[in-house]
Amino acid sequence: MKLTIVLLALVGCVAAFSVPTQKVKIADKEFLMKQKFLFEIVYRVDDPLMFEEWIKAGQQLVVDKAQYQTFDFYMEKFWESYKLGALLPKGEFFGSLVKTHHKQAYGLFNFFYYANDWETFVSNVAWARMHVNEGMFIYALTLAVIHKPEFQGLILPQIYEIFPQYFFNSKFVYEAEKFDYEVFSKLIMYEKEYKDILYKDVSEFSDNSYFYTKDWKTWQWWKMMGLGEHWYVEDKFFLRENFGQFYNDPKYVNVMQGLKKFYMPVDYTRDIAFFNADSKLTYFTEDLGWNAYWYYLNMDYAFFLDGKQFGLEKDRRGEWWIYNVQQILARYYQERLANGYGEIPDFFWYKQVEQGYDPQLIYYNGVGYSYRKNYYEFATYGNFDMLYQVQNFFGRVNKVLENGYFKTADGVVIDLHKPESLQYIANYLQGNADTEDKYFLNYWYLLAHMYFADVDYNDFEVFPNIFLNFETMMRDPFFYTFYQKFTDVFYKFTYYLKPYTQKDLFYEGITIKDVSVSKLVTYFDIVDFDVTTLLNDKMTFVDGEFVWDKALLARQARLNHKPFNFEFTIKSDKVQKGVVRVFLGPKFDEYGRVIPLEYNNQNFVQIDSFVYPFIAGVNTIKRSSKDFAWTSEDRITYTELYKYVMLASEGKYEFPLDISEPHNAFPDRLVLPKGWEQGMPMQFYFFVSPYTEEYEQFSNFDYTYSSGVGTGTRFVDTKPFGYPFDRPIDEYTFFVPNGYFKDVKIYYVDTFAKYFEQKYPNFGTFDYSIEY
Structure with a gap:
């Protein structure tokens, strides 16, 4: 988790290096009530709604025009379609880019967005949860939560937690949907006895012949650990790169106590077929x-x-x-x-x-x-x-x-x-x-x-x-x-635009003397994604409150990189502010030929941008990949968020509005390409431009829990996105003292190589010592 909100951005978002200190807001009872409603209304959305409170609230769609800021054409058509039985039926495929589906979704979104008060909104959402196509419902609700001004700080689970079917292969989804906890509990006992026999004498082998590697693909880590493609009970923490932030928190341990966790290994479609x-x-x-x-x-x-x-x-x-x-x-x-x-x-x-x-x-x-x-x-x-x-x-x-x-x-x-x-x-x-x-x-x-x-x-x-x-x-x-x-x-x-001249790019008084870059290393680690919404199990309620006591997890290997650092040495002839932009691009094409800059400018990805107050003289700036303001670490899961909300509702926990990474930040782990074991040649480009205070960033939204979409103050200046690579490049005029190229290599480390190279001593169990 980060304490400051991450601005929406892929590589290239302009973010401030230093932001004003701002106290993190704590959710009050009204906010917690709203957040609890949103979490519960989307739970197992393809199943019937089981929360009695919301069933009662959603008995009818509010069609009184006085209850809305406006009642437009799309709302009229949606209501008419419902009365005529012409809405997209529940259970049918919803495509947000299907014209007929889009029109109905637009109308439903407006019923949510234009509602004058929370009660009208709840009534409409609960009604739609029971009567409207599931995909259309989530699409319209997501838009409303993001864009309705009074909903700042409220969040929905990530889309892959609401609809895991969109992200995991059918083989995994079938296994998850037929998962039965009662049956699974008995299977664990039999499986333990089976493993005791199967792996009892594994130490007798002097080589890796029992791996049958000819039948396995190197990315199928679970087979290299001796695991099968089925569910496993889990008594440890949720795996992710920042798990230490949670697991070392006593409150987190208390929140998760008693939760039964089950995981199943899953890979990408290459696991099933190499299509091409x-x-x-x-x-x-x-x-x-x-x-x-x-x-x-x-x-x-x-x-x-x-x-x-x-x-x-x-x-x-x-x-x-x-x-x-x-x-x-x-x-x-x-x-x-x-x-x-x-x-x-x-x-x-x-x-x-x-x-x-x-x-x-x-x-x-x-x-x-x-x-x-x-x-x-x-x-x-x-x-x-x-x-x-x-x-x-x-x-x-x-x-x-x-x-x-x-x-x-x-x-x-x-x-x-x-x-x-x-x-x-x-x-x-x-x-x-x-x-x-x-x-x-x-x-x-x-x-x-x-x-x-x-x-x-x-x-x-x-x-x-x-x-x-x-x-x-x-x-x-x-x-x-x-x-x-x-x-x-x-x-x-x-x-048709003229290339920037040297005068356009030149920043008087600023010279980048050097930029040192630490070693760039990529690898595959393993993460748990929350797919509890696939759970095929009856829901338990105690005193009207839902008991969330089980979690299903998809355990998957994914690309990541080690944290890396920059150290800038920049000379300035006076006190001034500048915007430092950092780009990463290839050096050679697939044949090992240098890519001319006039063509290569299309291949650079902006990975960082920040404002820095230069002093007169030599400035040494240290910047870590963990400082990139537009990226996010692994997000807290749906299961964990719900438990935190319930604990806060009981007055046992202060729920900070920035508890989760923002929905629209780019994954930090994908900043670098995979690279090569011997080192993949790449190049950084660093560029400093004047900071023009045309407006004050974050001036009209609270960056600690809002990404500021639609505010006009999300970006630090009004330079074109991708500047100075946003125009054709004339190499005779492009090179200026305030720009600097740095050749680097990206090294890939095979995390799973050790399972082939030597005998895995705990064959048949997951290796928790795997590097993160």
Whole structure:
């Protein structure tokens, strides 16, 4: 946990180095009551609601217009659809990018968002929990909790804790859903006897022949420890990189006392089938934090929300969205290089897509997700009208960029060859509500995803497809191939901008003399994800309060890195403030050739940014990867949060509003690509620019528990995102004293090698000495 809130950001978010000291707020009884409601209303959401208090509260949807700030068209349509029995049925697949589903979800969101008081909100949410499609309900509720101003500080469990089905393979989900505690208790006794016999004489072996490594994959750590692919009882702490912060707290130990914990090992889709070469990257593309980041980015800046009403235009919502797309692609490219792969494949409308993908996911209604075979042709869908619309969008945007201007329907002419015009292009690309040409450009983005999922305009009940929801689409390698179309437009826009001159980049009086970087080491550690919502067990209530006495955990190996440090030596000729930006980029392509900077600027990922008050003379600045303000460590789980809330409700614990990492922070462990055992050549770029106090950061929101979405003061200055890599680079003018390149290597350490190299003395049990 961090005591200061982390701002929404992928690599590149501008955050302050030093922030004003601010006392952490403690939740009062009213806040705890609201938080308890949110935690309980989403518990096992695909099962009937079992909390009597909320069943009584949700007897009807409030349709009295006087109870709302506004009662709009979408709310009217939603209510009419319910009365006619035309809502998406419970149990059916919900796709937030299916046009028919989107309209209903928009109406439900408005019923939540525009409610005048908490009682109306509770009534509507509880009613929707019992009557509305589960996926639609969670989508609308998440948007409301994030955007409703009076809900600052309130949180929902992470999306992968509410719907583990979106993140873990069907094999695991089936095992979790048929888990029976009573039966499991008896199995433990039999299993112990079985293991005593099986491993009694294991010491007689003089080699590792009993490992049968020819049948195993090196990432299946549980087999290397002698464990099978089933459930295990757990009497220790939840595994995660920051478990010490919790386990050493007596209150935490007290909270978790009596909780029965069970874990099951699970890997990515590569565990089941190596579909193609891209399967090697599933540890990255299917990472829960990686996919959750994209989901919450699109919740915070949902394409259909009006920028003025929700304050999103203050945050430069379109620019921030397309910048995140560019950074996601750059980070993915770095991971490809770490595995010996080259550039992200291009996408052509009438050519085969080489990379197939089988998500091996199952929806909570039991229907499996669609898969795409290798060398697939999307044109075979036959819905050419929809295909032409998507193609025409890119053709039209490229055409207006070439012409240099855009004329709106009401006759306004916009010059597209100016830097400030990026906001228009970015809004077009996201297809958001702030586009200038709403008639043509709204919803094209939604239609593109519908086409790739083989969903027609008016389809209502559709097959599950990963391209229809933000939380699942980044699993597919085709996501990165298609989204290059977005960045192609972005780069075409920047092509018409003049490169920065040396005068533009030069910061008078500042010289970076040196930056030392500690050793960069990556490895795989093991973490427990809370999947208790999959538990197939009766709920126990004592005096009307739910007894949360069991926890199911998905134990998974994932990429991480050792903490690393920078030490800056920067000379300043006077007292002044500056913004220090840190970028990480590749040095060579997959063939070992140096990538020219004029092309490589697209591959740099901004990993840190902070304000520093320079003194006159030499400044020595020490900065740790743990200081990155936009990243998060492992989050406290749903089970733990609920128990903390209940303890605080009883007056036995002070519940701080910053108890959990924010929903929209980027995972710290994914800052570095995997690297190589012999060291993967990379390079840092450090850049210092003047700090222009155009506004005071955090001036209108409490950063200790709010990410400030829609406030306009989340970023430290108004420089373009990615500056100074946001324009084409002229190498003759790019190098200035306040910029500094540093060659580094990233070393990968195989955490599991020891299980092959020597006999594991506790074969058949989990190795708690595994490095973290």
